[in-house]
Amino acid sequence: MSEKIIIIGGTAAGLSAASKAKRVNPDLEIQVFEKTGYISYGACGLPYFVGDMIREPEELVSLTVEQMTNKRGVPAFTHHEAVKIDRSRKMVTVVNLDNGQEQEHPYDKLVIATGARPIRPQIPGIGAEGVYYLRTVEDGIRLKAVVKAEGKKKAIIAGGGFIGLEVAEEMALSGLEVHIYEKLPRLLPFLDEGFSEAVLETLKERGVQVHLGMGIEEILETDGKVSGVRSSDGAEEKADLVLMSIGVTPSSELAQEAGLELGLKGAIVVNDEMQTSDPCIYACGDCVQMKNRITGGPAYVPLGTTANKQGRIAGDNIAGGHETFKGVLGSMVTKVFDLYIGATGLSVLQAEEAGFEPAVSVVTKGDRASYYPGSRDNRICLIFDRKTGRLLGAQGIGSESIAGRINVFATAITCGMTVAEINELDLVYAPPVAPVYDPILIAASQAMKKVKP
Known part of the structure; x- marks a missing residue:
């Protein structure tokens, strides 16, 4: 049988x-x-379905x-x-x-x-009509219906992680007034602090209001429906809907x-x-x-x-095989309006906790030849072991090309490469796609200066 x-x-x-x-x-x-x-x-397409970039659920x-x-x-x-x-x-x-x-x-x-499943905090009002989550297609259908309904609406997003930021972008582009409440003192705290600030500035420039160091302590309701929130400092903010996006x-x-x-x-x-x-x-x-x-x-x-x-x-x-899973680096990428954000490997804190002696190098370099139209800065942060030069983590913000460059760093980490070995990579060059010295090579060469065996 x-x-x-x-x-x-x-x-x-x-x-x-x-x-x-x-x-x-x-x-x-x-x-x-x-x-x-x-x-x-x-499921990763759900924020863009909510914003109607993806029209029908079946497209997902x-x-x-x-x-x-x-x-x-x-x-x-x-x-x-x-x-x-x-x-x-x-x-x-x-x-x-x-x-x-x-x-x-x-x-x-x-x-x-x-x-x-989404984390559902045990706070007053969490069961009110107008509290949403975004994990399943059905979640997306419900949220999209209210986002696309006629009339000016005010949305509060609890949580400033990748999903929260992606939905904030789509809601803002859909004409909603958007507020993000992030309990931590900065957005995406695993990133270099300057990178977190750049994400914050991008949101502010597009009209998204960010409340840092502020958790939501209560969801206010009127006749069982969301009417606002009370934050950890006691302040109240009116709202038509609340998206809980504080993790899974x-x-x-x-x-x-x-x-x-x-x-x-x-x-x-x-x-x-x-x-x-x-x-x-x-x-x-x-x-x-x-x-x-x-x-x-x-x-x-x-x-x-x-x-x-x-x-x-x-x-x-x-089925009878013996395949093995080698592990994760936690490679991830997203975009917030026109700013792309990527990361792979360990953060500085994670590297310290793992017993490494991490050093950090941050560089800024254009993603194309300086004379070619449309060049945008890529900012790259490398985390590496000070004694050996082994690459432990990489982060980047900037143009769409960030994703490809983070993939190169993910490959380098997987292969156990040092920043000196990365500096020797024979990478492609053409004015429309990369400068003679790619941001990857510039980042590696700068990191080499901090290696002290």
Whole structure:
């Protein structure tokens, strides 16, 4: 008889696991259960859907249920929530959310890909109508409806992380008055302080009002609807809607109830083959604890790229393979209006905590030949070990080309390169795309001056 595989979660990690396993072993009997109404969607595109750059929710979807079921041979079920894992009987209890019916499904191997959920702070008024989150397509549909409704509106965003900043941009471009409340003293504190200031200035120039060092202590309501917020300094601000964007937490309750080992931030502990503490159960994506590729220590960096990679590895292994996940650097990029922001590897604080002696070098260099029209400054910050020159982290702000340059640094970190070795790279040059001495090389050469073996 063919092995029965149950996959809980039908987005990036879950469907990557299902697709890979079916390709490796077409005889596997695989079922995917997803509690929302969509599978295989690009959650990172949700801010741009809210702003109407992406018009229809279906544009975010890579594979429909029909395509997954009929073309890939993997039945997928939406509005089906797994509510219990019985490890002794190898059974998963699934509830059909449309009709409330409950059914048990046997498995030989199980993949938990339940992702993460938005943090919901326990503050007065959090349940009021007009409080939004942005994690699922349904979340995006609800938020977009109010953003696009007629009439002048005032939005408050709790949290100045990447998602909060992206939504702030889209709301501002949609004509809303936007306020960001960030509890920390500066935006994106893992960045060089000057870079954080540049992000703040960009927001201010576009009319977004930022309240630093201010958390939201209460959501004010009138007749059950949002009317404003009260911040940690006691001040009140009126609002028509509030977006809670203060981070996510692993959706690991099923694993916990099943007795699986949990680790950092309550994420599921897995080995390099994505196996949990139960060898018949695998886990991948935003619900699992990861390994930092530089330090080897535990990390939790919920990103779509990581989820897809881990899903493919889990899928290969449940089909009989022995692929391993090497870890994460936490490479990320976004844009705030016309300012692009990217980072990879360790921050200075993380490098210190890991036992390195970090040094920092910051340079500013045009992204094209100085005489070529349209050149924009790239500001690059390198974090490296003062004794060895080994690159530990890189950050950049500036033009669209920042993403490509951060990718080069991510590659260099992965290969264990020193700043001296990066300085010797034979990079491309043409006036429309890069100066003779690329910002990458300038950053590396300046960093070399601070290496003291």
